[in-house]
Amino acid sequence: MRITVINPNTSVEMTRIIGDAATRAASPNATINAVNPDSGPPAIENHYDEAVATVPMLEMVRDGEANGVNGFVIACFGDPGLNAAREVATGPVIGIAEAAMHAASMLATGFSVVTSLERTCVIAEHLVQRYGMREHCRSIYACEIPVLGLLDDHGAAWERIVEKCRQARDTDGAGAIVLGCAGMADLTQELTNELGIPVIDGVSVAVRFVEALAGAGLATSKHGDLAYPIPKNYTGEFARLSPGKR
Amino acid sequence: MRITVINPNTSVEMTRIIGDAATRAASPNATINAVNPDSGPPAIENHYDEAVATVPMLEMVRDGEANGVNGFVIACFGDPGLNAAREVATGPVIGIAEAAMHAASMLATGFSVVTSLERTCVIAEHLVQRYGMREHCRSIYACEIPVLGLLDDHGAAWERIVEKCRQARDTDGAGAIVLGCAGMADLTQELTNELGIPVIDGVSVAVRFVEALAGAGLATSKHGDLAYPIPKNYTGEFARLSPGKR
Amino acid sequence: MRITVINPNTSVEMTRIIGDAATRAASPNATINAVNPDSGPPAIENHYDEAVATVPMLEMVRDGEANGVNGFVIACFGDPGLNAAREVATGPVIGIAEAAMHAASMLATGFSVVTSLERTCVIAEHLVQRYGMREHCRSIYACEIPVLGLLDDHGAAWERIVEKCRQARDTDGAGAIVLGCAGMADLTQELTNELGIPVIDGVSVAVRFVEALAGAGLATSKHGDLAYPIPKNYTGEFARLSPGKR
Amino acid sequence: MRITVINPNTSVEMTRIIGDAATRAASPNATINAVNPDSGPPAIENHYDEAVATVPMLEMVRDGEANGVNGFVIACFGDPGLNAAREVATGPVIGIAEAAMHAASMLATGFSVVTSLERTCVIAEHLVQRYGMREHCRSIYACEIPVLGLLDDHGAAWERIVEKCRQARDTDGAGAIVLGCAGMADLTQELTNELGIPVIDGVSVAVRFVEALAGAGLATSKHGDLAYPIPKNYTGEFARLSPGKR
Amino acid sequence: MRITVINPNTSVEMTRIIGDAATRAASPNATINAVNPDSGPPAIENHYDEAVATVPMLEMVRDGEANGVNGFVIACFGDPGLNAAREVATGPVIGIAEAAMHAASMLATGFSVVTSLERTCVIAEHLVQRYGMREHCRSIYACEIPVLGLLDDHGAAWERIVEKCRQARDTDGAGAIVLGCAGMADLTQELTNELGIPVIDGVSVAVRFVEALAGAGLATSKHGDLAYPIPKNYTGEFARLSPGKR
Amino acid sequence: MRITVINPNTSVEMTRIIGDAATRAASPNATINAVNPDSGPPAIENHYDEAVATVPMLEMVRDGEANGVNGFVIACFGDPGLNAAREVATGPVIGIAEAAMHAASMLATGFSVVTSLERTCVIAEHLVQRYGMREHCRSIYACEIPVLGLLDDHGAAWERIVEKCRQARDTDGAGAIVLGCAGMADLTQELTNELGIPVIDGVSVAVRFVEALAGAGLATSKHGDLAYPIPKNYTGEFARLSPGKR
Known part of the structure; x- marks a missing residue:
């Protein structure tokens, strides 16, 4: 295939x-x-x-x-x-947003999206609505990292991403995290280890x-x-x- | 301006x-x-x-x-x-869809969309959802006229458009009609006369x-x-x- | 006209x-x-x-x-x-609520309502629902100013209104403000200058x-x-x- | 009491x-x-x-x-x-609409409203939305009987009401009927006997x-x-x- | 009966x-x-x-x-x-959840649920959705008391329940409280006195x-x-x- | 695995x-x-x-x-x-309902469910709601075949299933069919050939x-x-x- x-x-x-x-x-x-x-x-x-x-x-x-x-x-x-x-x-x-949100809904009763820039949150929000995930999505967070900044500076990005994921898990009751940017794909395993809940890379x-x-x-x-x-x-x-x- | x-x-x-x-x-x-x-x-x-x-x-x-x-x-x-x-x-x-739907919601408690091709109905449907018009939109009809067919053959198009508008008004209780194609703009006045309800051209x-x-x-x-x-x-x-x- | x-x-x-x-x-x-x-x-x-x-x-x-x-x-x-x-x-x-909310949805992907009394918030909330604005309305704030208090004491009212508008813009991501009281109409221009986003007076x-x-x-x-x-x-x-x- | x-x-x-x-x-x-x-x-x-x-x-x-x-x-x-x-x-x-709809939702997984005049259907519809009954309400029918006509002419009204109730039960899968007019209160028992499903008088x-x-x-x-x-x-x-x- | x-x-x-x-x-x-x-x-x-x-x-x-x-x-x-x-x-x-939520919607324009364990909140949430109470439910709080803990230790439970009820009333604008556990039934009167708003025991x-x-x-x-x-x-x-x- | x-x-x-x-x-x-x-x-x-x-x-x-x-x-x-x-x-x-509905939403903009008994339709309906598929599901049909009847009498069942699938495709605009019973799994290929649209067996x-x-x-x-x-x-x-x- x-x-x-x-x-x-x-x-x-x-x-x-x-x-x-x-x-x-x-x-x-x-x-x-x-x-x-x-x-x-x-x-x-x-x-x-x-x-x-x-x-x-x-x-x-x-x-x-x-x-x-x-x-x-x-x-x-x-x-x-x-x-x-x-x-x-x-x-x-x-x-990849579609795949990740659908997968999240099969693994947890609620998920959060952690994405790159604040101004892209509304795009995620519209997709949540379009895919019928309104009841499953607990929150959408931006880390204020430009998409390409993920490539340049994984250290600082990492801290901010982890912080938002923790907030989703501990405050909003998210049982899974959807990563809101294709450029985060290589952080998936490490984040899963850190957080102890499914972290879903849409790719x-x-x-x-x-x-x-x-x-x-x-x-x-x-x-x-x-x-x-x-x-x-x-x-x-x-x-x-x-x-x-x- | x-x-x-x-x-x-x-x-x-x-x-x-x-x-x-x-x-x-x-x-x-x-x-x-x-x-x-x-x-x-x-x-x-x-x-x-x-x-x-x-x-x-x-x-x-x-x-x-x-x-x-x-x-x-x-x-x-x-x-x-x-x-x-x-x-x-x-x-x-x-x-123009946005304008027409919003206007319709200010003139009637329910409206219907009458558009050109069947396969564009889903586009209208997605817009109804996006603009929060789910409760106001009574039905969406296609007349199976290709967009440019409107230009070529107003006679046959007219019959089919009027038929769908009547169905919307009499069966679905639509108080207004939203015309679902910019190419229908010049039919507006005539349709209004024919139907006796607001017919809304988005343009x-x-x-x-x-x-x-x-x-x-x-x-x-x-x-x-x-x-x-x-x-x-x-x-x-x-x-x-x-x-x-x- | x-x-x-x-x-x-x-x-x-x-x-x-x-x-x-x-x-x-x-x-x-x-x-x-x-x-x-x-x-x-x-x-x-x-x-x-x-x-x-x-x-x-x-x-x-x-x-x-x-x-x-x-x-x-x-x-x-x-x-x-x-x-x-x-x-x-x-x-x-x-x-005026209808007009302001519809206008806001055409100028921003999300808006907030800033109104007078806490107990009128539920009225705004019901209108948000009725006009299909659930996805567009980010938040509804009251300034705890009686409607006629706006007339008496613009100074104190002003402070509280600005504070709520800032919260809507900076915390809730509102791209526009809907003023929730006809008595606020004469503050519109000044608020727009202060906030840098569309402030919408329904009148x-x-x-x-x-x-x-x-x-x-x-x-x-x-x-x-x-x-x-x-x-x-x-x-x-x-x-x-x-x-x-x- | x-x-x-x-x-x-x-x-x-x-x-x-x-x-x-x-x-x-x-x-x-x-x-x-x-x-x-x-x-x-x-x-x-x-x-x-x-x-x-x-x-x-x-x-x-x-x-x-x-x-x-x-x-x-x-x-x-x-x-x-x-x-x-x-x-x-x-x-x-x-x-009485509130009471009847809430009761219906406790007795059946879907109900229909049978009311008097066509033009009041939208009022029922707005209440369905307001009371959160969108998923429970299968259909709303009007019998085209003026409210006071119910008092004058129970015979003709009866036929039309029964017909709409049957349609709701047999075509729309309604498990209960909500009577949409206080003036229908005295038909409740007879309709229940006729239809074999709960017929609910809001009064x-x-x-x-x-x-x-x-x-x-x-x-x-x-x-x-x-x-x-x-x-x-x-x-x-x-x-x-x-x-x-x- | x-x-x-x-x-x-x-x-x-x-x-x-x-x-x-x-x-x-x-x-x-x-x-x-x-x-x-x-x-x-x-x-x-x-x-x-x-x-x-x-x-x-x-x-x-x-x-x-x-x-x-x-x-x-x-x-x-x-x-x-x-x-x-x-x-x-x-x-x-x-x-009892059904009864309490329906009752709450008849006594206040918004209510909150105060329940026992965090992990049961999602059950309450699903019921809110199922009963069409999305617009009426302001918030759902857990007190982190195991269901049987209510029986053992009313003192500590009481404090935590009151705190969450106050938060619902004062921060979320809840006009009524729905008690989210049958084991809280005997606290109803006392909570009502404490809070000054309807506290609803589903039983x-x-x-x-x-x-x-x-x-x-x-x-x-x-x-x-x-x-x-x-x-x-x-x-x-x-x-x-x-x-x-x- | x-x-x-x-x-x-x-x-x-x-x-x-x-x-x-x-x-x-x-x-x-x-x-x-x-x-x-x-x-x-x-x-x-x-x-x-x-x-x-x-x-x-x-x-x-x-x-x-x-x-x-x-x-x-x-x-x-x-x-x-x-x-x-x-x-x-x-x-x-x-x-299997979850899987089939999610899959359908990835292959078509609208799907219909064709199931066995009328009285199970409400179960499908509740799942449509729970999985956020309200906007994707065009219709739910029952063939009035008892679940085990599928095993006994494929001939008669076949006719009725095909009829409902055609209605979904041609009248409701369904782009895909979700089979509403695990017992229909072995009809999938034949139905796909007959209908020319994706027929989805949840298993x-x-x-x-x-x-x-x-x-x-x-x-x-x-x-x-x-x-x-x-x-x-x-x-x-x-x-x-x-x-x-x-």
Whole structure:
């Protein structure tokens, strides 16, 4: 089974972290291909970055689709363009926020999200609502670490992340932690040891969920609003993105 | 007051309809500039079209912003990229679905949405949820008319639209109709006459709401998650979209 | 366009503040008539005051209607009798809480309400629920200032209001403030300057929204539950309020 | 224990039906006093009627309170002025819609409301939302019988009511029926026999619930927003309604 | 009227407290039979205890049913097996959490739950959701007292319970307190005196509500999902629990 | 990895179907042990059956736990005793309704449930609510086939199941079908072929999700309300179920 894990930002270093986490998590019969676009924002930290990064992400789904990939992971906690990617794809497509929140709801009766920047909290909040997790999500915390700051300075980031996780566990009664940034993937094991509760990295779980769905013979519904995009000719620079007949 | 009304698809004919509706609706002291990108999908009929069309739409907000425009209307019923556009803009930005649903909730205790294609209904549904209109929205109907079909064949479209509006009014108890496609803007008056209940074209109301907010001295919050995008250098073809320091 | 702005309490001083705010906000082609009943509570501070004040408010809507007024604003943050007023009126009727919350949801992804008395918070809370603003409202604060205390002692009131607004902005992540009392209307500009985020006075926005709806050719739905009241003869002292044939 | 059952409309005939139902339902140690105002609408069929009728209803709560009554029932399915009445009262105050819906949720996992006029359905709907019954309420039906028509023509009304009840039971899976009009109280037993499922008359249950709460030593909370109204002098014709010091 | 009050745990001492509260609350024409199983957990402090205790509780409903009992109270705050018990029973069956929350919503616009152990809070939370009390419940507090600790050490328990009740009243604006454990029943009066707001013991209210429903001629719906269990032969040790033909 | 799949009813034939589906779905490195109790209901068709069957199901989790099993599937669509089982287990525990609904939400924007008996629909409905799937679930249909009837008469059952699935797909816009009974597991492939949309058997997906979670190094949270049951001595016949120290 071949799974493409897409980091929608252009940071090669973050793609490496994501790819490592995905490879560690994948079962032996899955092959992980971690990719990122060479065009767009180097980090996704607000709605605008997210909107722009969605287009090259979709191009990568198109590429994967052309290469017969079996499933996709969108490795950015805002799950940008998830339904658009599902229209393009034949196999399952899972966002890391989606995967992590669903997993958390199966392991604890309440979870908290610990993410990078304050201004991305509202994105997490909207996803909580969209995935029906309002009753399961106890709190959402930001550590005020820029996404790429995670790469530069794990020491200071670590302290702040641990502090917020403890607050979630001890004050809000969270039974599990959802890490709110793909760049935190390599902290998962250490945080689990520190906190004694499940700490969930969406990349790992999303890879496993794609395997689970595909392994159970399931694929994205091609009936209704997730059917392949209606063929049409786009104009201008985006002409290359025109959805063809399938 | 200068208001830019953005049709995010590339159909010049639809931009004309939208521009006409906007101009008719605007008060004398507002100047309407109806625009569309020359790159992207000619009609927005699914999640994928919407995701791609968001980028040129954002470019137009950037352009408007550079020209000191006072507010923006996003004239596609899916309200694509609304929060991203708000980050970029200083003045108010309103989506036509948002405007129409809010207006409907002020004129009737329940409304129905009558839109173009079946597969876009889920987009309307997600917006109903996001705008807190679950208790106000009685039903969502599709007329199975492709977006551009509205332009070609008003006769057949008319019959189907009227039928769904009647069903909403008589069976579901809708006190108002929200038209679910910018391309229906020029049917508004005729439908109102036919049905005897408020028929709401989002373009008209969105223009008026931008005027209302700006007129009351209000602008998009620049605190928190709608602050200007964090400056950073994008790479590749999207480098031109890099959010600068403001 | 003639708009009647009804202060449902009997305080002439508060009507003056409301009328000033309404006039400042109105566009040049709108004429504001700010009125209050001479019968009923001098301030609306609980459910009972609100219920009693609804009747003279409705009489004023009847008067306005008889005089061909184009729209109404109910200038009390509890939006008392809103649907009853809509039954009586032909043009749009908007409550100031309704207007302010809807506006806030278009300018920020989250807002907070700062109101006068603790015991009115539950009224704001019920309106948040009714208008579908549960996901947008971050918090509701009371300043423990009696409604008329705002008139007497702006100094002390000011301190407490600013403190609560700061808490909303800095602790709860509110991107906008909704002022929870018509009597705060004249503090709006100063608070906006102090806080750097949109501070929304419902009177101003409601006036503008009535203009917007009427300007877009929209009126209250006269189909279904907002149709004119079924004609019948009331008895006793309320006989004068009997809804006639229209 | 003395319970005042208030029919907020002026129909003496309906008060008789309500009083009979209340008396039949009451336990031996309760005394029922069924009353109606002599001022206001003869039937409550829309928001406006409801708003006006609330004031004389509140006067009757004041009267009851002055006479040391132990509890109140508001016998109109819209539960008009419920929280205002609770502020005035010391003992429990229960609305018949509230009582019937709560009772239904204890006897079946889903119920339907069968009411009089189409245009009152939205009132029932708002109450369903307010009482947290969204998951329990399967459907709301109107029989298109004017409230006083129930008194004139039980034959035709009967047929239509039974038809809607059957539809609720057989198509929507309702396990119980909530009668949506105080004037239907005397049909309860016959409908129960006909349908074989609990048919709930709010008057009967509300009386019993007032007894239950008072019997368990409970009274309306006088802390917070249901405390006695803040004393103040009302002006004009409503001066007599001024809330005094208690 | 004969009412069986079932303490689903095996603590005879707690059954005594529950029986006393039930008897004090019952009206003169009701006979209370407080019982507990001799098999199962001595206290119910988590999901597992609750699941096991449900079976002997259901046996007691079967026994009561065989003896023609008129109604049942399930006297454990998690309301274990409520719908299963309703299938077995002919008369009303009410859980004490259900009764207390419904009563609270009739006496105050907001209530808080004060319960025993932290880990049972999630059970209360799920019930709040199930009974539609999300908008009414202000907070849920645990006092970290083991259920049976209430029996041993009222002094220390008292202090902690009062502290949490005060916090609910003064910080969260709760107008009433719901006691979250049947073992707190005998503290109700004293707490009411201390706090000056309604303190609601579910046992008392549940008994009164069973009386109210049965007194109003109402019984559990035997249509649909609460009909008597479909007859079938169970195997093994649970063969004795086989639902027979009725 | 060893996974115990528990059929909580005593039907050996159904356990065989479930075991076959589980084994087909499992990845090569998982070993499936499909078991059923020898005590309790032969089919679970209402709340009462479910409550009784929970106890032997929990015993099997205890057994599995004693044998170091890595995870559990509860193979009954009501997900009976899910949280209780999670308290007992160390590894992941997943219910088949939970698994199927979560999977469906990842493959389509809306799904429908097609289940066996009408009276179990409410159980599915409660799970939809509990898992936050209100916005994703389009409809719930019963085929009026007794659970064991599926085993006896696949021909007639097939027709009715296909009919309801078609209705869900064509009328309600469901993009995927969730099979609402473990006994339907062996129809999955054939239904998928017939309908052309994902048809989801909870047994298959639950097995795969247990593998996914355990494979990603995740286990049930042992902090808070899913910690091991508090040790205590049960009395009577259930003494053997006493939770010990771990």
